Amino acid sequence: xxxxxxxxxxAVARIAVFFAFCFGLVVVMTxxxxxxxxxxxxxxxxxxxxxxxxRAWGLFHPLADALKFLFKEDFIPDNxxxxxxxxxxxxxxxxxxxxIAVIPFGPDVTVMGxxxxxxxxxxxxxxxxxxxxxGMTVYGVVLAGWASxxxxxLLGGLRSSAQMLSYEVSMGLSLIGIFMVFESVRMSQIVAGxxxxxxxxxxKWGVFVQPLGFILFLVAQYAEANRTPFDLPEGESELxxxxxxxxxxxxxxxxxxxxxxxxxxxxxVVATLFFGGWQFPYLRDAGFLFPGGSAVAVPxxxxxLLRIGAFVAKVLFFAWLYVWVRWTVPRFRYDQVMRxxxxxxxxxSLLNIFATGLILLLLKK
Amino acid sequence: xxxxxxxxxxxxxxxxxESLYLVEIVKGLGVTMGHLLSNIVRQEGIKTIEYPEVRxxxxxxxxxxxxxxxxxxxSPRCVACFCCATACPAKCITIxxxxxxxxxxxxxxxxxDIDMLRCVFCGMCVEACPCDAIRMDTGWFTPPDDxxxxxxxxxxxxxxx
Numbered sequence: 001x002x003x004x005x006x007x008x009x010x011a012v013a014r015i016a017v018f019f020a021f022c023f024g025l026v027v028v029m030t031x032x033x034x035x036x037x038x039x040x041x042x043x044x045x046x047x048x049x050x051x052x053x054x055r056a057w058g059l060f061h062p063l064a065d066a067l068k069f070l071f072k073e074d075f076i077p078d079n080x081x082x083x084x085x086x087x088x089x090x091x092x093x094x095x096x097x098x099x100i101a102v103i104p105f106g107p108d109v110t111v112m113g114x115x116x117x118x119x120x121x122x123x124x125x126x127x128x129x130x131x132x133x134x135g136m137t138v139y140g141v142v143l144a145g146w147a148s149x150x151x152x153x154l155l156g157g158l159r160s161s162a163q164m165l166s167y168e169v170s171m172g173l174s175l176i177g178i179f180m181v182f183e184s185v186r187m188s189q190i191v192a193g194x195x196x197x198x199x200x201x202x203x204k205w206g207v208f209v210q211p212l213g214f215i216l217f218l219v220a221q222y223a224e225a226n227r228t229p230f231d232l233p234e235g236e237s238e239l240x241x242x243x244x245x246x247x248x249x250x251x252x253x254x255x256x257x258x259x260x261x262x263x264x265x266x267x268x269v270v271a272t273l274f275f276g277g278w279q280f281p282y283l284r285d286a287g288f289l290f291p292g293g294s295a296v297a298v299p300x301x302x303x304x305l306l307r308i309g310a311f312v313a314k315v316l317f318f319a320w321l322y323v324w325v326r327w328t329v330p331r332f333r334y335d336q337v338m339r340x341x342x343x344x345x346x347x348x349s350l351l352n353i354f355a356t357g358l359i360l361l362l363l364k365k
Numbered sequence: 366x367x368x369x370x371x372x373x374x375x376x377x378x379x380x381x382x383e384s385l386y387l388v389e390i391v392k393g394l395g396v397t398m399g400h401l402l403s404n405i406v407r408q409e410g411i412k413t414i415e416y417p418e419v420r421x422x423x424x425x426x427x428x429x430x431x432x433x434x435x436x437x438x439x440s441p442r443c444v445a446c447f448c449c450a451t452a453c454p455a456k457c458i459t460i461x462x463x464x465x466x467x468x469x470x471x472x473x474x475x476x477x478d479i480d481m482l483r484c485v486f487c488g489m490c491v492e493a494c495p496c497d498a499i500r501m502d503t504g505w506f507t508p509p510d511d512x513x514x515x516x517x518x519x520x521x522x523x524x525x526x
Contacts, residue, residue, distance in 0.1 A: 039404040040397045044413045215387065328393045 006114070014120050022100050022268075025319065026260040027062045033260075033323050034061065040327045065253075072249035079149030080246060088147055089247070089254035092140025096261035098133045102126050102187050103268045106278045106308040118278075118308070119188060126187040127179070130269065131172055134224060138164040140258065141226070141233060141243045148246035156242030159334065160233030163223055166341035167230075171220035173349035177213040177356040178206055178273055191277035195284075201291050203281045206274035212352045214274045216345055221270065223341070225262040228326040232334055267318030271311065275318075278311040420505070428488045428501040431479055433523040440465075441524060442498040445472040449490035449499055457483035458490060477520040481507045 031046070035058060038045025046058035076085060106118035123129050138161055145157015179185055182193035196204040207214045223230040234242030244255045271277060282288050283306060287298035298306070332340070382388045404411055414421050423429065434442040445462035463475040484507075490499050510516050 036401065039401045042400060042404060042411055044408075044411055044415070324394060324397065325390070328397045329390055 006112070010116055011120075014118070018100055018103075018105055018120055019097075021105070022261060022264050025264045025315070026257055029260045029263060029319055029323070030062045030065065030256070031059055032320065033326075034058070036320070036323045037327050069250050069253035074249045074251070077149060077246050081147040081149065084143050084147035085246075086251070088140050088144035089251045089258070090140075091143055092137065092258040093254050093261065095133045095136040095140070096258050096265055099130055099265045099269070102129055103265070103272055104188050104191050104277055105311055106304065109304060117188060122186065122188050124186050126190070127175060127185045127273075131168075135168060137224070137262070144247070144255070145243040148243075150246050152239045152241070152245045153243045156233040156239045156245070160226065160243060163230060163232060163337055163341070166338060167220045167223035167345070170216055170341065170345035170349045171224060173346070173353060174213045174216035174220060175273065176353045177210045180353075180356050180360060181206075181209050187272060191272060191279060194276040195279050197291065203276060203279065205276040205279070210274070210352070210356070212348065213356075216349050216352065217274065218270060220345065221266045222322070222325065223337070225266050225322070226259065227263065227322055229329040229332050230337060231331055232337060263319055263322045264315065267315045267322065270318050271314035275314050278307040280306045280310040283307065423504045427504060428486050429503045429505050430481065430507045431490070431499055431501050431518070431523055432503055432525075433477065433520065434498050434500060435524060440467065441474060441477075441520065442496050443474050443477060444470065444496055444498070445474040446495060448493040448495060452489040452493035454487060454489060455483045455485045457481075474520060477523060479518045479523065481516045481518055482513060
């Protein structure tokens with residue numbers, strides 16, 4: 001295979017695999033959410049959908065849901081703005097999909113004498129791109145709220161715009177510390193930078209060098225993804241279903257997909273920035289090297305598998321954490337959300353930047 | 366002492382770790398994870414009744430759907446006296462009486478329809494019946510159906526149970 005053709009084949013293959021992975025996880029997450037919620041609340045959860053009598057703990061329910069959404073009437077309310085109403089679900093889903101592009105799924109691999117990054121696009125502005133793209137999410141929600149021509153979606157859209165804008169600030173600021181420590185905004189370099197050891201014992205993961213930054217980023221991300229305890233834009237006890245009240249059939253399903261894709265991508269981002277991405281603790285290219293000095297040789301193929309496996313495991317854990325938190329913590333009141341965002345998160349993230357800068361300065365001296 | 370003034374206990378001040386909220390969230394996560402794990406390990410501990418396969422045991426005096434009783438020779442015990450239809454507050458019982466072929470019995474119901482969509486399950490018909498011909502002890506609800514006609518139970522349906 002010659003040069004350009006090979007590159008195109010690699011690019012297409014990478015997109016296909018990572019896209020399939022994320023959407024597969026979205027499907028699984030809808031099931032995990034329903035089943036996890038049920039078991040947390042002492043219920044059984046979905047267990048009825050079956051294929052030829054095989055029920056598989058309700059695993060076919062996402063499939064049944066998708067079929068149901070496909071065959072429902074595609075309804076547009078009279079008062080809705082026809083164009084924007086139909087654009088909103090796309091605006092909601094597209095940024096979540098775009099964000100997949102900069103996440104490194106594994107270390108570079110060598111295929112047919114070429115180094116291939118397991119990442120769709122290793123942009124030199126990595127995280128800035130991520131922020132730019134996730135900042136667009138709010139358009140989908142606001143557009144849906146405004147174009148529906150109904151009160152509840154409008155209120156949901158308003159809430160969401162205020163909430164997302166305020167938390168975007170502390171979300172961005174909470175990552176400045178990470179840039180300062182790893183001296184890059186390129187995702188692959190941040191992951192590579194987390195391969196070392198801290199004090200010779202701990203892996204040099206973002207969570208250990210930036211504990212406060214991690215908590216701030218996690219909280220801001222929950223607010224960005226509109227997940228409990230920040231799910232005011234769709235607070236069903238107050239706003240029916242918030243911004244997607246007037247949506248049905250596949251348009252509604254696109255909002256749901258966007259929400260779950262946000263969870264998956266958010267989990268991948270947290271894993272990449274704060275938990276070493278594909279780094280397996282104490283695993284080097286040649287094998288394990290433990291702090292005591294003992295070493296275990298591991299074949300390169302297994303190293304690769306362990307690293308990709310580590311990434312997938314981290315993503316799964318953080319995706320589950322979204323579900324776990326949702327069924328644990330009640331929703332905040334709206335003024336509490338705003339107070340937390342501006343009076344707690346923002347000063348703390350500024351403090352975090354200051355403290356990180358001070359420590360780095362003292363270490364350099 | 367002023368009458369009608371009641372001192373209500375105020376919620377106590379939160380301690381510092383509680384006001385941070387994060388510690389309490391982690392504790393809450395522990396609680397939910399405990400429920401999740403114990404429910405996965407001990408499935409039988411979940412109280413859900415999986416309806417079509419498993420039915421709730423109804424109390425013995427539960428007033429369910431009706432049934433008509435039979436005599437020893439298999440004919441309906443009902444003598445078409447119209448007591449139940451008269452007592453019915455929902456007017457859901459329709460009886461057409463006919464002359465019984467049995468010389469010892471005067472009348473028998475040619476038709477005995479209960480409109481289950483109108484029935485309020487009050488049990489007045491059972492109270493009113495002088496022959497103990499109608500009972501509501503089947504222990505189950507009226508099952509759902511897709512047309513209204515199917516929910517008007519005829520004498521054959523009522524005698525089956």
